[in-house]
Amino acid sequence: MRDMLGREELIPVEKALELLFNCAPFRSPSTTVVPLDQAYGMITSADVLSPEDLPSFNRSTVDGYAVNSADTFGATDSLPAYLAIRAEISMGEMPSLSLKQSEVAKIATGGMLPEGVDAVVMFEHTQQIDETMIEILKPVSPGENVIQAGEDAQQGSLILKSGHKLRPQDIGALAGLGITGVQVFERPRVSILSTGDEIVPADEPAKPGQVRDINSYTLSGLILNAGGIPLRKGILKDHYEIIRDSVAQSLKDSEAILITGGSSVGTKDMTAKVINDMGHPGVLFHGVSLKPGKPMIGGVVNGTPIFGLPGHPVAVHVCFELFIRPVLEEIAGLKGKRFDPLTKTVKARIGKNISSSPGREEHVGVTLEEREGELWAFPIFGKSGLITNLTLADGTAVVPLRKFGVQEGDMVEVKLF
Amino acid sequence: MRDMLGREELIPVEKALELLFNCAPFRSPSTTVVPLDQAYGMITSADVLSPEDLPSFNRSTVDGYAVNSADTFGATDSLPAYLAIRAEISMGEMPSLSLKQSEVAKIATGGMLPEGVDAVVMFEHTQQIDETMIEILKPVSPGENVIQAGEDAQQGSLILKSGHKLRPQDIGALAGLGITGVQVFERPRVSILSTGDEIVPADEPAKPGQVRDINSYTLSGLILNAGGIPLRKGILKDHYEIIRDSVAQSLKDSEAILITGGSSVGTKDMTAKVINDMGHPGVLFHGVSLKPGKPMIGGVVNGTPIFGLPGHPVAVHVCFELFIRPVLEEIAGLKGKRFDPLTKTVKARIGKNISSSPGREEHVGVTLEEREGELWAFPIFGKSGLITNLTLADGTAVVPLRKFGVQEGDMVEVKLF
Numbered sequence: 001m002r003d004m005l006g007r008e009e010l011i012p013v014e015k016a017l018e019l020l021f022n023c024a025p026f027r028s029p030s031t032t033v034v035p036l037d038q039a040y041g042m043i044t045s046a047d048v049l050s051p052e053d054l055p056s057f058n059r060s061t062v063d064g065y066a067v068n069s070a071d072t073f074g075a076t077d078s079l080p081a082y083l084a085i086r087a088e089i090s091m092g093e094m095p096s097l098s099l100k101q102s103e104v105a106k107i108a109t110g111g112m113l114p115e116g117v118d119a120v121v122m123f124e125h126t127q128q129i130d131e132t133m134i135e136i137l138k139p140v141s142p143g144e145n146v147i148q149a150g151e152d153a154q155q156g157s158l159i160l161k162s163g164h165k166l167r168p169q170d171i172g173a174l175a176g177l178g179i180t181g182v183q184v185f186e187r188p189r190v191s192i193l194s195t196g197d198e199i200v201p202a203d204e205p206a207k208p209g210q211v212r213d214i215n216s217y218t219l220s221g222l223i224l225n226a227g228g229i230p231l232r233k234g235i236l237k238d239h240y241e242i243i244r245d246s247v248a249q250s251l252k253d254s255e256a257i258l259i260t261g262g263s264s265v266g267t268k269d270m271t272a273k274v275i276n277d278m279g280h281p282g283v284l285f286h287g288v289s290l291k292p293g294k295p296m297i298g299g300v301v302n303g304t305p306i307f308g309l310p311g312h313p314v315a316v317h318v319c320f321e322l323f324i325r326p327v328l329e330e331i332a333g334l335k336g337k338r339f340d341p342l343t344k345t346v347k348a349r350i351g352k353n354i355s356s357s358p359g360r361e362e363h364v365g366v367t368l369e370e371r372e373g374e375l376w377a378f379p380i381f382g383k384s385g386l387i388t389n390l391t392l393a394d395g396t397a398v399v400p401l402r403k404f405g406v407q408e409g410d411m412v413e414v415k416l417f
Numbered sequence: 418m419r420d421m422l423g424r425e426e427l428i429p430v431e432k433a434l435e436l437l438f439n440c441a442p443f444r445s446p447s448t449t450v451v452p453l454d455q456a457y458g459m460i461t462s463a464d465v466l467s468p469e470d471l472p473s474f475n476r477s478t479v480d481g482y483a484v485n486s487a488d489t490f491g492a493t494d495s496l497p498a499y500l501a502i503r504a505e506i507s508m509g510e511m512p513s514l515s516l517k518q519s520e521v522a523k524i525a526t527g528g529m530l531p532e533g534v535d536a537v538v539m540f541e542h543t544q545q546i547d548e549t550m551i552e553i554l555k556p557v558s559p560g561e562n563v564i565q566a567g568e569d570a571q572q573g574s575l576i577l578k579s580g581h582k583l584r585p586q587d588i589g590a591l592a593g594l595g596i597t598g599v600q601v602f603e604r605p606r607v608s609i610l611s612t613g614d615e616i617v618p619a620d621e622p623a624k625p626g627q628v629r630d631i632n633s634y635t636l637s638g639l640i641l642n643a644g645g646i647p648l649r650k651g652i653l654k655d656h657y658e659i660i661r662d663s664v665a666q667s668l669k670d671s672e673a674i675l676i677t678g679g680s681s682v683g684t685k686d687m688t689a690k691v692i693n694d695m696g697h698p699g700v701l702f703h704g705v706s707l708k709p710g711k712p713m714i715g716g717v718v719n720g721t722p723i724f725g726l727p728g729h730p731v732a733v734h735v736c737f738e739l740f741i742r743p744v745l746e747e748i749a750g751l752k753g754k755r756f757d758p759l760t761k762t763v764k765a766r767i768g769k770n771i772s773s774s775p776g777r778e779e780h781v782g783v784t785l786e787e788r789e790g791e792l793w794a795f796p797i798f799g800k801s802g803l804i805t806n807l808t809l810a811d812g813t814a815v816v817p818l819r820k821f822g823v824q825e826g827d828m829v830e831v832k833l834f
Contacts, residue, residue: 092615168638175619198509221585
């Protein structure tokens with residue numbers, strides 16, 4: 001990595017990343033099945049298909065009366081339809097009765113529709129005459145206020161792709177489908193080797209000339225934050241054999257290796273030599289046009305990325321975010337990220353009109369898409385009881401309290417999941 | 418919470434939050450001392466002061482020669498200063514020698530300056546004549562390329578405030594100061610009570626009319642994400658005594674209680690009655706002008722927040738982010754958040770000129786401040802080896818590869834920590 005005059009050749013960050021990712025796929029951690037309550041933040045290692053239809057029955061989405069919609073056609077405030085109250089549906093039970101024409105049953109949100117009816121009229125649009133009779137003040141169409149059996153998920157349909165990082169709502173969806181164990185990648189293990197004759201452990205007094213080991217602690221936090229497991233391999237003296245032996249051992253028990261420090265000129269070259277001597281392709285870049293972080297070394301040995309990080313704490317942070325986090329995400333099995341993970345609220349243009357009542361702050365599930373350099377949020381219209389609304393969504397667009405809605409092309413704030 | 422006509426009165430989200438936070442401070446979890454490698458993401462429960470000066474010695478920030486700056490004054494390429502190489506400083510050791518006038522010592526980044534010198538000349542600005550003599554081609558001022566003893570942190574100075582969420586760089590800073598245990602709040606425990614006669618556990622088949630427990634799994638993930646510990650208390654039948662007894666028990670072992678479901682009309686009122694019967698002040702709001710999430714109930718009982726969440730999975734998500742996350746952060750002891758935690762990259766105007774070389778992507782530590790509705794990023798100028806640069810910073814401003822720098826008022830992208 002030296003030019004004709006023997007000087008270190010610096011390459012841009014993008015080029016360095018390109019050299020790294022040309023070596024992908026990297027060696028991956030093994031897969032395992034974890035119980036659902038330990039799955040948060042893990043990454044699926046196989047597609048998840050629905051084992052059954054969800055819901056398994058026609059379910060009411062409102063509190064009201066289950067009706068045959070045809071009995072309500074033409075009903076108005078001044079000319080209501082009069083229907084007979086036949087029963088009240090108990091929650092969690094299959095209604096044994098079958099309703100006949102002009103009969104209704106009282107039903108709560110989540111209740112199962114009995115046979116003979118196809119819609120639910122909300123309480124607000126009814127008036128009770130006595131124990132046995134109600135007036136219907138507004139018609140309903142077939143299927144209105146009802147989630148049909150299989151409407152949320154059909155047996156065999158794709159619920160989550162392989163390589164998906166499990167968010168809270170994904171775990172809820174799996175629970176809803178009765179999936180209590182999920183196949184995921186183990187978290188990648190990342191070895192941290194601190195080098196430098198001047199470095200002493202954090203729990204020891206630093207004598208004049210010595211400094212305590214800062215970077216292995218910072219890196220442990222960054223690795224945890226990126227979903228990995230940090231393995232702190234201790235502080236190594238600046239000797240070729242010591243560093244080489246520790247790297248060789250780390251190649252056996254981790255999916256990536258970070259060597260920090262090596263601040264003296266000789267050590268930088270020593271780190272590069274160790275990486276080159278370990279296997280192929282070895283060092284990919286040594287020096288990046290980046291400040292701080294210029295002395296950064298990146299390499300790959302038989303599918304395992306190895307990084308030589310500068311000793312400065314700030315550079316460690318910058319280099320981690322630029323180079324190591326994306327590599328760790330690749331190792332961890334993360335695929336098709338839903339959107340830039342570095343931002344959690346974004347401005348976007350709304351892709352369809354949303355009507356809304358003023359005096360209500362409305363949150364609408366959206367998917368995000370970039371079109372000609374602009375971010376668009378496409379509302380997912382669906383019944384709010386559908387769990388797949390949430391697994392599909394990248395976030396929610398907010399229609400503020402004092403608005404009647406938003407028109408296609410309006411800017412909205414999207415809270416990402 | 419009903420109006421004159423007996424209708425449920427809806428209040429805006431901001432008003433509901435105001436009612437909740439008027440009851441703060443809430444009952445906090447206890448405090449504990451955790452080892453540094455378990456401290457990531459925990460919240461400090463006491464101010465952290467520096468136990469010593471950092472560094473404890475004058476340290477070089479570059480590879481070069483330690484010199485007496487006066488010996489270099491006036492040195493140029495054509496008229497260099499000739500100085501004698503007296504020694505090479507070993508890393509991690511206190512140099513025993515004292516340099517006299519016109520003497521230099523070879524020193525690496527991080528090395529300790531010997532007595533008799535006050536600056537370091539970078540290798541690039543020297544030319545070695547032979548084993549004993551160098552030419553200095555550029556003068557240095559006193560203290561140049563040196564971090565003075567105590568410059569990073571002075572003994573007794575404030576390193577981290579109480580109520581600060583520990584980021585990777587904070588943990589590194591503590592390690593650097595030799596602090597290997599840190600006093601933090603325990604993570605808040607949050608009880609989740611699922612109610613509804615129609616709800617069955619996720620590992621059981623759902624018969625017609627039944628649905629599996631989705632929300633307690635979604636909430637567990639959201640609580641973990643917000644830094645809490647979810648305690649799933651099982652699925653309760655819709656009976657006043659059963660819900661009351663479970664709430665009473667949860668008041669003993671958790672700092673917040675979430676009651677989900679209660680989709681039938683009677684249950685909503687039952688949840689509110691349980692909260693009111695438990696203690697003061699009881700229910701604060703019942704119904705919010707929000708979609709989804711209208712039936713949301715919020716209350717406080719003797720310092721413990723209790724929420725009644727609607728049964729719809731989407732509403733659970735929206736209500737958690739709007740009401741429960743900020744309350745959990747308050748319970749967890751989080752104070753003075755550095756900036757909106759929901760965004761991780763922001764656009765800001767730079768508060769001072771930064772000069773930069775093109776061909777280099779430069780990352781500069783900044784603090785963020787809102788002034789007259791605009792976000793400003795103020796560069797933290799300091800030597801890049803200072804760990805306090807990172808603990809002070811809210812993020813790093815990026816000066817792109819092809820720029821000579823940025824002028825005060827220019828828009829920059831800031832990556833938040």
